[in-house]
Amino acid sequence: MNLILRPVAAEFSKILTTRMWWILALVLFGYITLLAGGLAALFGGLESGAISPDAVNTGGGSGSLTGLGSLPPLIYSFASSVGYVFPVLLGALATTGEFRHQTLTPTFLATPKRGRVLGAKTIALFVVGAALGVVGLAASVGVGALVLSSFGVDPLLADGETWALIGRTVLAMALWAVIGVGLGVLVPSQVASIVIVLAFTQFVEPLLRFAATFTEVTADIGKFLPGAASDALVGASFFTLTSPGSAVLTSWQGGLVLLAYGLVAAVGGYFISWKRDVT
Amino acid sequence: MPIGAVIEFTSITKKFGQVTAVNDLSFTVEPGRVTGFLGPNGAGKTTTLRMLLGLVAPTSGTATFGGLRYRDLPRPLHTVGAALEAASFHPGRTAAHHLGVYAIAAGLPRTRVTEVLHTVGLADHATQRVGGYSLGMRQRLGLAYSLLGDPGVLVLDEPINGLDPEGIKWIRGFLSSMAAEGRTVLVSSHLLSEVQQSVDDVIIIAKGELVHSGPLSSLDTNIAPQVIVDSPNRDALIAALTEAGLPFTSGRTGLIVAVPDPGLVGHVAFTAGVELNVLHRQKAGLEDSFLALVEGGDSL
Numbered sequence A: 001m002n003l004i005l006r007p008v009a010a011e012f013s014k015i016l017t018t019r020m021w022w023i024l025a026l027v028l029f030g031y032i033t034l035l036a037g038g039l040a041a042l043f044g045g046l047e048s049g050a051i052s053p054d055a056v057n058t059g060g061g062s063g064s065l066t067g068l069g070s071l072p073p074l075i076y077s078f079a080s081s082v083g084y085v086f087p088v089l090l091g092a093l094a095t096t097g098e099f100r101h102q103t104l105t106p107t108f109l110a111t112p113k114r115g116r117v118l119g120a121k122t123i124a125l126f127v128v129g130a131a132l133g134v135v136g137l138a139a140s141v142g143v144g145a146l147v148l149s150s151f152g153v154d155p156l157l158a159d160g161e162t163w164a165l166i167g168r169t170v171l172a173m174a175l176w177a178v179i180g181v182g183l184g185v186l187v188p189s190q191v192a193s194i195v196i197v198l199a200f201t202q203f204v205e206p207l208l209r210f211a212a213t214f215t216e217v218t219a220d221i222g223k224f225l226p227g228a229a230s231d232a233l234v235g236a237s238f239f240t241l242t243s244p245g246s247a248v249l250t251s252w253q254g255g256l257v258l259l260a261y262g263l264v265a266a267v268g269g270y271f272i273s274w275k276r277d278v279t
Numbered sequence B: 001m002p003i004g005a006v007i008e009f010t011s012i013t014k015k016f017g018q019v020t021a022v023n024d025l026s027f028t029v030e031p032g033r034v035t036g037f038l039g040p041n042g043a044g045k046t047t048t049l050r051m052l053l054g055l056v057a058p059t060s061g062t063a064t065f066g067g068l069r070y071r072d073l074p075r076p077l078h079t080v081g082a083a084l085e086a087a088s089f090h091p092g093r094t095a096a097h098h099l100g101v102y103a104i105a106a107g108l109p110r111t112r113v114t115e116v117l118h119t120v121g122l123a124d125h126a127t128q129r130v131g132g133y134s135l136g137m138r139q140r141l142g143l144a145y146s147l148l149g150d151p152g153v154l155v156l157d158e159p160i161n162g163l164d165p166e167g168i169k170w171i172r173g174f175l176s177s178m179a180a181e182g183r184t185v186l187v188s189s190h191l192l193s194e195v196q197q198s199v200d201d202v203i204i205i206a207k208g209e210l211v212h213s214g215p216l217s218s219l220d221t222n223i224a225p226q227v228i229v230d231s232p233n234r235d236a237l238i239a240a241l242t243e244a245g246l247p248f249t250s251g252r253t254g255l256i257v258a259v260p261d262p263g264l265v266g267h268v269a270f271t272a273g274v275e276l277n278v279l280h281r282q283k284a285g286l287e288d289s290f291l292a293l294v295e296g297g298d299s300l
């Protein structure tokens, strides 16, 4: 048991002894607080009539949106639907940092079985990703529910489904961190990895998901995009709500697709970079 | 007391694409002695040590500790301590945290971190981020890492680089004392003079191939001694030596004659009636001997 526990503990220690984790956690919290709090105020205001619908140009979409009664889960899902880039970044930085700072040398000297190290990193990042999920939820649920209830909207905190969504969000964030680890071994260059994460999550994938909704065939492919799979796992997202009629996976399918992305990337990266010569 | 294992290289070869960095190298390193692993820049020292430590996969051949490859050692850091030339630190981590990570990975008590930082003289800088370390401090931290598991075998790549005179003096004594305790100590360097005072054995490579191995004293016999001679009338001396057919070159302090016997040179001068003001025998230094061995081996 020590054979895997020790490397996992070492990987935790690596993350906790540098500043990146709390910087990312802080930015995640701030970002989601702004988004979830802001939108909760906007929609809560519309719902309660505190803001007149005419005051906001929502192209007629707001009526149906607020009428769905799904406002709280939508707000709460921001933790992962927007915040998923943070665990990916942390996972990618954890792996690419080893190449960049040449810490693979002391790492492999202490644990010469390289597959074990990569496995340990995956496990550690899964847990840390889940912790980032909790941080994101503290913002989206904590702040969102506060703002919603201040407008007299029921935050649905007594609802079991809300807590199931919270649990699925934590799982999604954990899986995203694993995807980050996989990306980091596939693309060991730290700069390239970060550019890919930001470009893919912020531009490429949203565009692809939008474009995929145009025909049925592409929609069937588009639902397997990682972001779509993640939203399917969580079960609510701004994106799926604003693109009605688009095909979605079931929750557990979404989770499996997400896990597959992470594992395929990690195994591929193991052969591409991890087991290479360390010179 | 940890007992050092024998390090054994058997026909180890490494090719990087077209470049053969190490070619069919075989030698052993004994416990209880400091072994200098010498060769000019690019000779293949680092590559050889990285193969020994399982970081670089050999194209062919093996390298073992007491018969076991590094990755098959049950407790690697307890058996082998290694410090390689590249600075392998996350700049944002403190020295104590850096060592702490690997102490955890190897299942070593955290007290070892404090102990080794103290041993290498970094106790006062334990909580400083490594990014702010000087070259010599990084070198010491690398050494501290190698000592974490109190190993019976030490493998150090250019450990003297960047150390101040006091640090150099300290590490020489340290290596000798480690060997005296029965440990195996393998230290690479591109300068013989750097390690000459502390090594018992030398392994010399050039262009990836073994050119010499044996005790340090075995280097002595490799180059024949020469005679230094000079005269107030150097032209006459040159004429006399040429006449007698003795090979010589001009040096800063006189003519260097490639014969071992000063009497012979004196006799030649005497019969030619040339006055001498310098005549002595010079034994080539170990460094000359080393340079002669690796001559033409400079791949840079």
Ligand SMILES: Nc1ncnc2c1ncn2[C@@H]1O[C@H](COP(=O)(O)OP(=O)(O)OP(=O)(O)O)[C@@H](O)[C@H]1O
Pocket (backbone or CB within 6 Å): A279, B016, B019, B020, B021, B039, B040, B041, B042, B043, B044, B045, B046, B047, B048, B190, B299
């Ligand atoms: N990753 C690599 N890819 C290609 N060639 C390499 C690689 N690493 C080393 N080499 C080549 O292998 C040869 C030996 O290099 P090595 O670093 O082992 O020499 P060295 O003896 O340690 O030199 P130095 O004294 O400069 O540290 C050199 O010709 C070098 O260019």
Ligand SMILES: [Mg+2]
Pocket (backbone or CB within 6 Å): B045, B046, B047, B085, B157
């Ligand atoms: Mg080297």
